Amino acid sequence: MFAHIARKVQLCALPSLICIETGEQYKNIDTCSYIWRQLLAAGADRQTLLLNLGGGVVGDMGGFAAATYQRGIGFIHLPTTLLAQIDAAIGGKLAIDFDGLKNMVGLFRQPEAIFADPFFLATLPTRQLRSGYAEMLKHALIADPEQFAVLDPDTLPRTEAHTWGQDPREVAAISRAAAIKMAVVRDDPQEKGRRKILNFGHTIGHALESWSLVRQPNDPLLHGEAIAAGMIAELYLSQQVAGFPTAQFNRVATRLRSLFPQQMIKTACQAAFNGDDLFWHALGKDKKNVGNSYRFVLLRQIGSPIWDIEINQQDIKKALAICREWASN
Amino acid sequence: MFAHIARKVQLCALPSLICIETGEQYKNIDTCSYIWRQLLAAGADRQTLLLNLGGGVVGDMGGFAAATYQRGIGFIHLPTTLLAQIDAAIGGKLAIDFDGLKNMVGLFRQPEAIFADPFFLATLPTRQLRSGYAEMLKHALIADPEQFAVLDPDTLPRTEAHTWGQDPREVAAISRAAAIKMAVVRDDPQEKGRRKILNFGHTIGHALESWSLVRQPNDPLLHGEAIAAGMIAELYLSQQVAGFPTAQFNRVATRLRSLFPQQMIKTACQAAFNGDDLFWHALGKDKKNVGNSYRFVLLRQIGSPIWDIEINQQDIKKALAICREWASN
Numbered sequence: 239m240f241a242h243i244a245r246k247v248q249l250c251a252l253p254s255l256i257c258i259e260t261g262e263q264y265k266n267i268d269t270c271s272y273i274w275r276q277l278l279a280a281g282a283d284r285q286t287l288l289l290n291l292g293g294g295v296v297g298d299m300g301g302f303a304a305a306t307y308q309r310g311i312g313f314i315h316l317p318t319t320l321l322a323q324i325d326a327a328i329g330g331k332l333a334i335d336f337d338g339l340k341n342m343v344g345l346f347r348q349p350e351a352i353f354a355d356p357f358f359l360a361t362l363p364t365r366q367l368r369s370g371y372a373e374m375l376k377h378a379l380i381a382d383p384e385q386f387a388v389l390d391p392d393t394l395p396r397t398e399a400h401t402w403g404q405d406p407r408e409v410a411a412i413s414r415a416a417a418i419k420m421a422v423v424r425d426d427p428q429e430k431g432r433r434k435i436l437n438f439g440h441t442i443g444h445a446l447e448s449w450s451l452v453r454q455p456n457d458p459l460l461h462g463e464a465i466a467a468g469m470i471a472e473l474y475l476s477q478q479v480a481g482f483p484t485a486q487f488n489r490v491a492t493r494l495r496s497l498f499p500q501q502m503i504k505t506a507c508q509a510a511f512n513g514d515d516l517f518w519h520a521l522g523k524d525k526k527n528v529g530n531s532y533r534f535v536l537l538r539q540i541g542s543p544i545w546d547i548e549i550n551q552q553d554i555k556k557a558l559a560i561c562r563e564w565a566s567n
Numbered sequence: 568m569f570a571h572i573a574r575k576v577q578l579c580a581l582p583s584l585i586c587i588e589t590g591e592q593y594k595n596i597d598t599c600s601y602i603w604r605q606l607l608a609a610g611a612d613r614q615t616l617l618l619n620l621g622g623g624v625v626g627d628m629g630g631f632a633a634a635t636y637q638r639g640i641g642f643i644h645l646p647t648t649l650l651a652q653i654d655a656a657i658g659g660k661l662a663i664d665f666d667g668l669k670n671m672v673g674l675f676r677q678p679e680a681i682f683a684d685p686f687f688l689a690t691l692p693t694r695q696l697r698s699g700y701a702e703m704l705k706h707a708l709i710a711d712p713e714q715f716a717v718l719d720p721d722t723l724p725r726t727e728a729h730t731w732g733q734d735p736r737e738v739a740a741i742s743r744a745a746a747i748k749m750a751v752v753r754d755d756p757q758e759k760g761r762r763k764i765l766n767f768g769h770t771i772g773h774a775l776e777s778w779s780l781v782r783q784p785n786d787p788l789l790h791g792e793a794i795a796a797g798m799i800a801e802l803y804l805s806q807q808v809a810g811f812p813t814a815q816f817n818r819v820a821t822r823l824r825s826l827f828p829q830q831m832i833k834t835a836c837q838a839a840f841n842g843d844d845l846f847w848h849a850l851g852k853d854k855k856n857v858g859n860s861y862r863f864v865l866l867r868q869i870g871s872p873i874w875d876i877e878i879n880q881q882d883i884k885k886a887l888a889i890c891r892e893w894a895s896n
Contacts, residue, residue: 271596274665274672278852306635309662309673333638336603343603344638345674523607 442470772797
């Protein structure tokens with residue numbers, strides 16, 4: 239992953255390259271300081287434009303570095319992963335992780351532009367593609383039953399995943415997923431209300447991801463993998479609390495089962511269920527919480543989300559047990 | 568210096584204190600990380616309000632920490648120094664220093680409110696008061712000949728400086744200085760044009776300050792002290808390039824001479840004149856520069872600034888020599 243710098247006035251005439259390591263574990267203040275230092279070394283000034291070519295980590299951190307370098311220079315996202323193309327690059331959320339907590343330091347700022355080319359998806363390993371697919375499915379679950387029907391089951395990225403994203407139906411599904419995100423964000427750019435629905439699957443998912451980054455640092459869960467597990471857990475809570483139909487829950491659970499690393503998810507859920515502080519600390523620090531309660535986005539049915547729903551620790555444990563079981567079959 | 572946290576809904580009911588060391592040398596990413604960590608430890612969430620009680624360093628860094636914690640929580644400035652009350656707290660500029668360069672990382676964001684009480688000025692050492700006075704004088708020089716006449720010579724903070732700021736005339740002058748800053752900032756919040764006039768004295772002043780922070784770390788020049796020196800140098804350039812009246816230059820130079828630490832300023836100007844890389848590097852990294860030129864705000868006369876004026880290295884050296892001479896008399 240890398241990022242380009244160019245002057246707006248002579249785009250790409252004399253670009254400088256800043257390369258960073260791949261992976262969420264590098265989305266921290268140290269890498270961000272490295273980017274600021276490289277910008278300084280390259281003589282970047284307030285007219286400099288930073289091009290963030292890479293996945294979600296490059297967009298989140300490159301955007302944050304740009305938005306704070308000399309109190310803010312312009313930046314363009316060139317997302318290369320499915321996850322970034324349909325989710326991370328859209329909406330102006332920029333952040334780094336801090337003390338092992340996801341996106342704890344950041345801000346809101348829109349890029350000058352986003353250019354998403356499905357061509358890049360051919361460069362992705364299957365595991366990365368599936369990670370992005372989890373977010374596509376989430377967008378459909380929270381806002382678009384019709385897209386859910388399209389995604390399920392024909393367009394799942396299975397064995398020939400390396401060609402996924404080139405077929406016109408797949409490109410259409412990607413555009414639609416990006417459009418869902420854009421529509422939600424446009425209604426509520428600062429996440430005062432409805433934008434919270436994008437966090438479906440993320441309350442437990444983020445905490446599992448935070449746990450995994452510390453406990454499995456050499457091979458952590460990818461973002462979408464943790465979110466897939468989080469969605470199973472939160473769909474279960476939706477079923478228990480919000481009347482989400484059991485048949486739909488089973489359908490989603492069955493579809494997702496073979497797509498994600500079951501052993502890793504099982505281990506993470508087991509640790510969380512057993513009370514590993516790391517998970518519960520991360521859950522407690524979730525930005526969606528207010529004070530000491532755990533707040534969730536739940537679904538009444540596909541396309542009908544509700545938010546700010548308080549759930550107690552015991553019910554969260556039940557959901558973790560269900561998710562563990564899901565990953566064991 | 569310290570900062571308060573309170574919940575908006577129960578202001579000051581259960582505040583947590585975050586204390587940081589005093590001085591520009593602590594306005595860095597390490598102290599900022601400490602603030603983020605303390606906010607986390609205090610359980611701060613998106614509803615938390617950070618109260619920045621202190622001088623410019625607390626406002627700049629506390630504001631930056633708040634504006635980036637969980638992508639931005641609210642903050643209120645309670646400036647306790649003259650410099651912060653008339654300048655630093657106003658305008659939404661937030662920043663930390665980076666790799667020894669002033670305000671290299673930051674952003675623009677307005678506080679929820681600013682409460683400035685001259686009562687706090689009675690707690691200031693004379694040197695701090697005079698540092699703020701340099702910025703008051705700058706506001707008058709760039710925008711308000713009438714205020715300049717008031718400030719000169721009756722309200723100079725001289726020997727009884729510890730009572731300065733309590734007299735109604737002094738309070739009026741403080742309010743007027745704050746109003747000048749507010750008016751300039753309101754016209755151009757993002758510093759696209761006219762707001763640049765606030766940087767009068769700061770091109771050379773900031774570089775001298777950056778130099779001093781590294782070369783005299785135990786007793787560096789205060790911000791206003793470096794700016795006073797920068798104003799002498801840039802008034803000289805104004806006289807050479809923009810027709811600023813010589814009589815006015817002499818008047819300002821004479822008034823300011825005994826107020827600031829002459830030996831320290833002389834040493835800094837001498838080092839810069841002799842070509843110390845640290846100074847020229849900092850000057851080259853000034854955010855007002857575009858590409859490789861040095862750009863200045865200059866005055867045609869008091870209250871008539873011009874900006875984006877290019878000055879070459881040789882003329883800057885002459886200005887440093889004049890400033891060194893000024894500090895030697």
